[in-house]
Amino acid sequence: MENKKIGAIALLIAITLSAFGLVYAHWSDMVTIDGVIEMGSLTLSWDWVEPPLCYEFWMDENGQLQPGEFEGKLVGECTAEFVDEIYDIHSDKYGYKKLIISVTNAYPQYYVFTTAKLHNIGTIPIFVYGFEITGEKKDSAGNVVYDLLWYDPDGDWAGELWEDVDGDGTVDPAVDILVINLLIQNAQWPLQIDPCNKEKIEVDMDFKQEAEECHHYSIYITVLGVQWNKLDEVYP
Numbered sequence: 028m029e030n031k032k033i034g035a036i037a038l039l040i041a042i043t044l045s046a047f048g049l050v051y052a053h054w055s056d057m058v059t060i061d062g063v064i065e066m067g068s069l070t071l072s073w074d075w076v077e078p079p080l081c082y083e084f085w086m087d088e089n090g091q092l093q094p095g096e097f098e099g100k101l102v103g104e105c106t107a108e109f110v111d112e113i114y115d116i117h118s119d120k121y122g123y124k125k126l127i128i129s130v131t132n133a134y135p136q137y138y139v140f141t142t143a144k145l146h147n148i149g150t151i152p153i154f155v156y157g158f159e160i161t162g163e164k165k166d167s168a169g170n171v172v173y174d175l176l177w178y179d180p181d182g183d184w185a186g187e188l189w190e191d192v193d194g195d196g197t198v199d200p201a202v203d204i205l206v207i208n209l210l211i212q213n214a215q216w217p218l219q220i221d222p223c224n225k226e227k228i229e230v231d232m233d234f235k236q237e238a239e240e241c242h243h244y245s246i247y248i249t250v251l252g253v254q255w256n257k258l259d260e261v262y263p
Contacts, residue, residue: 070115070149071252072122074225079107079126079143086136096137103132105139113148118222120148126248128230133244135236142229145250147220152255155226156217156262157184159249160209164190167241175244176203184211188246207244208233217262219255 073079083105084092096102109123128141147153162175172190178198179186190204212229220226230248238244253261 065117067151068115068117068149069151069153069252069254070113070118070122070147071153071155071220071250072113072124072146072148073109073126074144074146075121075123075148077144077225079109079128079141081105081107081128082140082142084138084140086138092138103130103134103137103139105130105141107141107143109143115148115150117150118148120146120223122146122148128246130232130244133234133238134240135234135238137234139232139234140229141231142227144225144227145218145220146225147222150222152219152221153252154217154219154255154258154262155250155252156258157251158211159251160186160188160246162188162244162246164206164239165243165245167243169243172242175206175246177209184216186210188244204237206235206238207246208235209246211248217258 082094083096083103084094085097087093106129108127108129109125110127111124112121113124114121126141126143128139130137130139133139145155160177162177163171164173164175166172174191174194174196175188176191176196176198177186178189186209187198187205188207188209189198190206191198192204193199193202208231210229210231212231213226218226218228232246251261
């Protein structure tokens with residue numbers, strides 16, 4: 028009989044505690060997992076070791092390019108240099124961000140070829156899939172006369188630069204003026220460059236008869252790259 032009374036009292040206590048919203052405490056414990064992920068780097072640069080080279084050519088009566096200038100003249104001049112040093116902390120490698128090609132005293136049928144090496148100083152493979160090419164025509168005082176428009180209907184980086192005479196941002200052969208043929212050469216595009224590897228490209232310029240004397244033509248070329256597994260998002 029006493030056992031029944033004790034059990035009834037315990038049950039009554041439990042019901043009473045429940046009515047007041049109380050819960051029973053319980054032991055708990057946990058373990059944790061800490062993960063460290065070091066991200067790779069995508070860093071395309073111009074080569075730190077090998078400088079760019081600039082070459083002059085002239086075309087003979089057979090349509091063949093010959094080194095130097097016609098009859099050994101020293102009229103035009105071409106130089107090339109890398110600027111804007113960059114550093115990749117993952118690979119501990121250096122490079123340059125910008126290639127500057129300087130051409131002075133250019134004239135019609137003056138050919139300039141510049142070679143330089145792109146270097147993947149990052150740790151992730153990269154695809155060079157294209158270029159953004161723009162430019163300006165300036166007078167002797169440095170004032171912009173016309174923008175230069177890139178025209179490459181075949182998309183093979185063998186195109187032309189036109190003076191945007193009517194200012195509408197599109198090439199119209201009836202109005203605008205062709206001043207420079209420009210070709211960017213490599214074995215194939217898109218161009219894959221693996222980490223620590225280098226690839227040579229060549230920028231060829233041919234100044235046309237319509238390029239105006241006593242003016243300055245500024246050409247800006249941006250190299251477009253993307254990590255290797257994202258090429259289909261930017262390249263058809």
